[in-house]
Amino acid sequence: MDTPVQLTIDDQAVSAAPGTTIHKAARAAGIVIPTICYHDYCTANALCRICVVEVEGSRTLVPACVAFVAEGMRVRTQTERVRRARKNILEMLASTVDLSEAPEILALMKEYGADAQRFPGALKRDPPLVDDNPMYIRDYAKCILCWRCVQVCASDAQYTYAINFEKRGFHTQISTFFQRPMPLTTCVFCGQCVGVCPTGALKSRRAWLLEQGMLE
Amino acid sequence: MPESDLSPLHAVLEELASQGRAALLPALHAAQDLYGHIPEPVAFEIGRVLRVPLAEVHGVIDFYALFSREPAAKTVIQVCNDPVCAMAGSEEFLKTLRRQNVTVHQAPCLGLCEHAPAIIVREAQRGHVKPGKITETIGEAPRSLLGGDIALLTRNCGTGRATALLEYEAAGGYLALRKVLTLPPDQVIAEIKASGLVGRGGAAFPTGLKWEGAAKATGERKFVVCNGDEAEPGTFKDRVIMEEDPHGVLEGLIIAAYAIGANKGYLFIRGEYHRAFKTMAVAVAEARAGGHLGASVLGSDFAFDVEVRRGAGAYVCGEETALFEAIEGKRGFPRVKPPFPTTHGLFGMPTVINNVETLRNVPLILTLGTARYRSLGTEKSPGPKLFCVSGDVARPGLYEVPFGVTIRHLLEDLAGGIRKGHRLQAILFGGAAGAFATEKDLDVRLSFEDLRAAGLPLGSGVVMVFDESRDLRDILLRLARFFAHESCGKCYPCQIGTQRQMEILERIAAGGALLSDAACLSDVGWTMTDASLCGLGQTAASAVISALKLWPRLFEGR
């Protein structure tokens, strides 16, 4: 076992094994760094940047979910710069997708005083709901592009590779090969994707029917 | 080619199959060329033969602007609509295209800024185009426009054609490589370190340190990559070097490979740079035939070969890790760093990736010797530097100067000053990802240290000049559109921020700014700058933030 690394997080002395992320080291010390895309059982990709923190000596903010602790590191998790970034990211997210079924994100918005109406006239991502198979529906108007579904369909769990990305940038959406209906893809309907979706964009068809009052 | 006929595709795939996924971009390029687009059965075959999951084939097609799932007209033209070409009349040109049976792609900067307005028609670069019937001979064939105080990096350029191997060698080319092959690799690295060379792609990382890192890293294989994915709006220096002095670049790459112990290299060239791609491919073939590449480079026991790759329309692939992803046949998403390429680069192996201009410096350093090289430029910014001057100057072009000359010298003495009858309003330094300079900055010296003190980025050497007649809000909107178009969508700040920035600037440019817009723009800008994953997002608001500081009234709302 390597000698633990000594660092400070919000002036609190913290000791962590080398190779620990700042996020995990903070969690072990009782300091909560918020996350959105991060999932303990998926590859962390530092997408949402809600977990950014200020690390002394670093030009930009640092994503705590992927950045490792280092000896003598001084981390601050609640500086003005950090809070501005988090608040803005939350506001931009709220201006883009339907977060009504993402209670954890809504709670963060409250915590950071984020205004869901910050961007008047902003383009939303609002594609129609896809109901193309007996098992689950895909409502990408709720998709925050956390990548979890793509990753569990690939090497994070299933090795099925039924879904990937379409377009890029703001207009990115999760898609099958040439938008084939799910039964015509390699999908095995394991629903790993449904299991990791944080916003209700992927949902078991029965749950959806129940909400619609259509479950027989 | 009818889509139903897959036999020509199979012929291509047969050659590529052994590379597997790494051949995905070449295969898609071949398909796009054969069929004019990539229909589903073609994509299916490519996925099957190269063993790439179909959904990922789809994802890759969709990521790159030069691949399309939809059929296009027989003639496809790309019209640059970035600031410099727009100022030169690209919008008027675009309007005349509506009645012609052509498929028009409004392209990000085509790297032909000194010939604005520029287009590419059926792979041919054309400059100074005027409204009219679209053929391969519309406008003018761009010819390199060179100038400056010195001609070291550009010594073989200016002929309007590629310098052939024999010619290059006659002018002293490959002597540096011959010398290097007699030295131990660590001595080569020491020379480069001593020269003070730093990367010319924008990040200015010390090249020698990079090489040393990769040389020391352990890996079953190592790679060197030449980053020829030049796409920063306003930049065209690498295109000129690749088109006219391909061996100068190749020699630098071979030396880098020798220094770190790589046996395979890639030249990754921007997809829109057809001429540079063909030129470099010919040069590599020449070098292979001449024994400069292969199992025994120039008779030594050093083995090295190079593959020339085309990008496919994604600015973000200029980011080194995104570029690796592209070579590996993936969407060009930048990777999280660390780990850095020197230990975990292409295919996860230790890799050195250098910009074209950087590599062109390498043989120069080894030929001149460190002392003579360092006699150019300043103490902290040694050597020669290329600047891409475009916009409202009398003589746009590529200028080679030693570091340390003033902006004024570059603009007034070399580029002929502001176009007649006008005066300077602003200079965009460093490209779309840059910042604005004004009249008061003209005496700043062009060196890393002086520019940094003045708050200006050197970036890739872009000097884009705007006179008083230009509406900077329109310029900023075009930059914002560029970033919104080029954001890969990986991290949220850039994915959404580039879109929101564009929307706000659309309002501002149209004269309908809201009271809240300036503050929103600033917040979005700083969030992208602080929290984005890669350099694209971190600099996507750079020009806007600098304009907000310089001309706050431009953004005032009602």
Next chain:
Amino acid sequence: MSIVTTTCPYCGVGCKLELHVKDGVIYNVTSPFNSVVNHGNLCVKGRFGYDFVYSPKRVTVPLIRKVPQVPGSRTQAFDRSEWREATWDEALDLVADRLTGIYSRDGSRAMAVYCCAKATNEDNYLLQKLFRALFRTHNVDHCTRLCHAGSVVALQMAVGSSAMSNTAAEVVENDVFIITGSNTTENHPIIALQMKAAVEKHGAKLIVVDPRRVEMVDYATLWLPLRPGTDVAVFSAMAHVILKEKLCDEAFIRERTENMEAFAASMEKFTPEFAESVSGVKRNLIIEAARLYAKARNAAIYWSLGIPESSHGTDNAFSLIHLALLTGHIGRRGNGLNPLRGQNNVQGASDAGAMPWHFPGYQPVDDDASARKFEEAWHVEPGGLGRKRGLTTTEIVSAIAPEGVRALYIMGENPMMSEPNLNHTRHKLQDLEFLVAQDLFINESGAFADVLLPATSWAEKEGTFTNTDRRVQLVRQAIEPRGQSRPDWKILCDLAKRLEARLGRPESAFWDYACPSEILEEMGRLVPDYAGVKYGRLAEEGLQTPVYDDQHPGTPVLFTERFTRGRAKFHPLDFRPAAETPDKEFPFILTTGRVLEHWHGGSMTRNSKLDDLYPEALMELHPDDAKRLDLSDKQPVRVRSRRGEVVLRITVTTRTTPGVVFIPFHFREAAANLLTNDVLDPLAKIPEYKACAVRISPARPEDLEKPEARQPRGRY
């Protein structure tokens, strides 16, 4: 709204489920990511296949046939109009009367029961107790006979214990592993994920030995495509190579095994050349596989029904066991012999004594001390329990005759789909005097019954399942029983008391359990391996048997110090081909198995949305054969064997090899088991599902039972 944690009712992996319930309706299933078995991952059946609970076809009231059935002309009644609803009292009294009537007249030999690998340990323990203690019969079996019997017998004889020696999730610790006779991605999907990760993330090397190009071949270093039925030749040739090249673990053989010399002598004839000649596998592949496996630091073998479901299934399993014994790849983490059990509780049903030769805990019925122990526990007079082995499932069917079996009780199983040579099974079931089915649906077997007792699904009851790696896990009730349905254990206790009253037994065997945990505790008092298995200890991760007492932590790896029988024993082998080999008249080999979306006889999955995903049987045919027969993809064909015929569509695919066709056995409309051969392995009594000879001819779409059912799928 509530979330109830329970265990998946499908395959033997035993994934942890969270049932999300609103107003008594299960509307969603998730799995906790920290679950030790499945890490939050599920397959289509576990995550979406629970809607059979709400199927309108489900029977939730006791049913009695309107027209009394007589032996010889018994009919199948699928339609509810042929049944009348009854009260529980009426139905149970009728069952008790008829069973005691037949027992009083014909004695124990007339009574038989099919326990159930889908039901809980408690249900199975009670049902075997009921038939043993009350009807004094050992004609108690369940579908383990039809799946891993060959593996169980071979493992019992060679090492003394018949379960997986290691934990499934340990596959990531293998350096090399062999998968044989297992289409793991479809039949044990979650273990397959761990296998894929082992290869992709942990650098393990995989050897697949299978006549089909199953999905795991995509991850394999070596694929040995053998002809069905030639397993002994291939694996013994590997043993031959290991012996010849001295790749054995001499110390392990010396210290922990016996009968090596006789065995080694029997391996002389199994040269790679010989194996190639019978199996079609290139000799170099066999040699390479032998070296790879033998030289690995940690190596394990995973197999499923391709090994035991053969007329020499026991020998097949021996040939695998030998490889582990020769190389010492057993008794340590990351090694082992791992038969992947097919059903959620086939391990538990076997542990609970749903077996004709064993009391609970594999205590032999023909051992007097064991029998005495159970006589005492169940208050049976000394000598009251028979000392002779009972009949196995296939033997029970065959024994249905005026002087043989007269009454059959089926809990949750479906022999009319799962037995081989179904025309024979049909003929025999028709001959029964009395048949009770305890089930959720009127399945193909229950349709023959006199009385149908509506049981609850797993979501409506409490109990335990024991998964493939011996982990006992809790089943928790999430919703109230549908209609009047009752948990199996309650039905059985109620019935047992009525039977005891009619039989006039002086002392009750005891049926007054307050809850299932008391049943498991009774079993634990009789089965040493379960002595420490208590509900209170199962809440989080369950416990892996053996668990010898209340403090024992459970046993993830078996045989670390000694084998259950002391030393492991080598068994000399000879090669025997499959009972039926292709000839001019029947030129193809048919092999059968499952698909991802379905489950066994289909009682659950074919009453679920799962059926929409895979609505009809498709026969896999190799493109070369399709070309030769001039058949095209999705064309209907008629498939005949010496025992029956079916009509179904083909799917032309390289997943199978030339000369070999595959039919999944879930589909009543084209029941694969009409074709299969009911020849049995002499030791394990398991039928040869995996190889019989068939011929194929084109058919017309109108010959299909459901010509319209076609769901196009990308993966088939």
